[in-house]
Amino acid sequence: MxxxxxxxxxxxxxxxxxxxxxxxxxxxxxxxxxxxxxxxxxxxxxALTDYDVITAPTFVGLRNFERILEDPKIARSLGNTLYYTVIQVPLHVLVALGLALLLERAGRASGFFRTAFFLPKMTPPVAVGILLLLLFNGQNGMVNGVLGWFGLDGPSWTTDPAWVKPGLVLMSLWTVGSTVVILLAALRNVPVELYDAARVDGASFLRRTTRITLPMISGTLFFVVVVDTIGAFQTFTEAYTAYFGSGNTTYSNDSALFYSIYLFQQAFQYLHMGYASAMAWLLFVVILAITVIQLIGSRRLVYYEGGRS
Missing domain, CATH: 1.20.5 (Single alpha-helices involved in coiled-coils or other helix-helix interfaces)
Incomplete structure (x- = not known):
């Protein structure tokens, strides 16, 4: 042929x-x-229109984006979201990594604990928001009750503006199990020969972890950080359920006013759908910029078998 x-x-x-x-x-x-x-x-x-869902959209050009620059709650909600993200993401990854390292050494029992850690992830986010108010109640919550056993006076987690976001961060650890499972899978893919050679050389557990484990799972860690960062910037349900869903104004709502919550309010409470669309595009640009920065930084920090990224 x-x-x-x-x-x-x-x-x-x-x-x-x-x-x-x-x-x-x-x-x-x-x-x-x-x-x-x-x-x-x-x-x-x-995003380029004035639209209230009821009447037809009216073209207004860049007016919605100009309004974003003039709205003080945009800066407040973005600041709350950034504060939450900067604390939540590192803490979430560190706790998940610590649990994964423990599970790796648990032997046959690791299957049971892996399931036990993952099950809270199946809890509906609305239930987690209600649970937050029960556990972190400043007067009779379980968290302050445990602190009281050690002679510590717990803060007013749900009413003190300084402690609202830390309480939300701690509550987010309820769903750390999915990250634990991902990191455990990465840990089990690290070649055993590397650990054997390190033990022969007398390397301690800490040295093996920093010199072998972390570099070998750095790709997975980077994936988890990126996904958690995107999720943290979009956090909504738990905070909305706890501080806004009931319409209760006794709580420090502005301290829990995340960007996604303010976007939701503009779209579905005030019917400012055009303005909410412009806000959504701003959030997209912010997340995209942060992800690009993370990708650039990963070139020095992430190890792949074929070389650095």
Whole structure:
């Protein structure tokens, strides 16, 4: 067969395989177009309009973005979100890594504890928000009760503006189990030979952890940090349920006013859908910028078997 014939046969085979392949991925493509791509594009249009859901959108250009610069609650909610993220993400990763290291040494019991750590992740976020008010109640909450056993006076977690966000951070550790499972899988992929060689050289557990474990799982750690950062910037349900869902004004609502909550209020409470769309695009840009910074920083910190990223 000539070269032209071989090329023609190859194209014919690819054409026969193309349509069946498209049929298999068509449900995903349709779902992506309907539930992701179209809402994304339409929100970009709405960000340039004044839209209250009831009447037709009115084009206002960049007025919504100018309003963002003038709105003091934008800076407050972004500051609250950034504060929460800077504390929550490192603490979440450190606790998950510590638990994963313990599980790796648990032997046959690791399966039970892995399941036990993961189960709280299945708790509905609304229930977690209610649980927060019960556990962190400043007068009769369980957390302050435990602190009292050690002679410590617990703070007013839910009413003191200085302690609202730390309380939310601590409550977020309730769902650390999913990260524990991911890191445990990464730990079990570290070659045992590296640990054996380190033990022969007399390396301590701390040295083995810092010189072998952390570099070898740095790719997974980086993935967890990026995903947790995006999730922290979008945190909503627990804080909204605890401080806004009931309409109770006795709590320090502004201290728990995260950006996603303020966006939700503008969209569905005040029906400022155009303004909320502009806020959503600002959040997208902020998360994108932080993710790009993390990707650039990972080139020095993340190790891959084929070399550094």
């Amino acid at each position: 000539t070269g032209t014939g071989i090329a023609s046969a190859g194209r014919s085979r690819r054409n026969r395989e193309f349509w069946p392949a498209m049929a298999f991925i068509a449900p995903w493509l349709i779902g992506f177009a309907v539930f992701t791509a179209w809402p994304l594009l339409y929100s970009g249009y709405l």
